[in-house]
Amino acid sequence: MNTVIETILNHRSIRAFEDRALTDEQVQWIVKSAQAASTSSFVQAYSIIGIKSPEKKAKLAELAGNQEAVRRNGHFFVFCLDSYRHEISVELEGGDPNDYQASFESTEWFMVGVIDAALAAQNAAIAAESMGLGICYIGGLRNQLHEVAELLDTPNRVIPLFGLAAGYPSAPSATKPRLPSDHIYHEDAYPQDLERYKRQLQQYNEEISAYYLERTQGKRADRWTAQMQARMARPSRLYMKSFLESKGLPLK
Known part of the structure; x- marks a missing residue:
């Protein structure tokens, strides 16, 4: 056992934060830690959008199902799949992005971006928790992605995947038992x-x-298996395929 493992095992989702912003230095260390995560073939197919504007936080909170952790936190990070920079990379090398559609539209490329973003986000979470901060992942951003993408002004081939609220916990919470x-x-x-x-x-x-x-x-x-049965009885976000297509990522 060491302090890194202790930090990881002490994780719990924090949904109530003090009204206290993170410093620019804290944000920079969290982002640098995210960037140190493994990335498939050095692709780095993700971007992070930090939200400071109270108005944008409030709108994102509304779009995510009126989640207070999105509205009030020390800093809010949005992790995105990002293939836009790869399209620009092709152009910088004298190529035509239209000739690379087989890659951009492949399910494998999409999975690489999602995995890259998830690995980066978990590094960010551990870095934040090592500073004594609390975090909460926010998948509710995917409830209304058209509106989220418009609010964040994301270009084609950039998909907001989830948020990460970070800040100083204002209310304690217990660690939830995981599967054996x-x-x-x-x-x-x-x-x-x-x-x-x-x-x-x-x-x-x-x-x-x-x-x-x-x-x-x-x-x-509650029983866990009953929770899972109830969750699977309510298919969610079934518009996702059409949204990806609208953003230049029709999967094949």
Whole structure:
């Protein structure tokens, strides 16, 4: 165990922040840490948009489902898939981007950008938490991406993926129990023992139910598998394919 691992294991989502802005130096270190993340073939297919404007934070909060963590925080980062710089790179080298559509429109290229952005964001999150800050990922930005893209003035081939609110926590929260490690980590092959698999999930249900009972003073006792069933019963953001097409990324 070391301080890095302690920071990682102490993670919890923080949704209530003090009204206290991060310094420019803090923001720079968080961004530099994000950029130090691994990137597929040195592609660096992401960009980060920092939001300082209270008006833009308020609008993004509204678009994300009226989330207070978006409106009030120390700094708000928006992580984007970015293939625009690669289009410009082709032009700088004397090429025609239209001749590279097979790459730009491939599902693999899209996955590279999403993975690059996610790796960078997690580095940013750990850097922020190492400073004593709290963070919360905001996937709700994808609720209304046309409006988010217009607000952020993102060019073609740039897709806002999620937000990261960072700041000084104003209210404590507990770490939420994760799935047991032996349900996540497998050696050499994926396990096919269905009964053992179900037992692990049932045991996890008991742990999560106990967590909610304590956290809510007996008002909730949710099972994780029930949460997942309910989540999958409500397909969300089904416009995503058409939005990607509208931004020059029709996947093939």
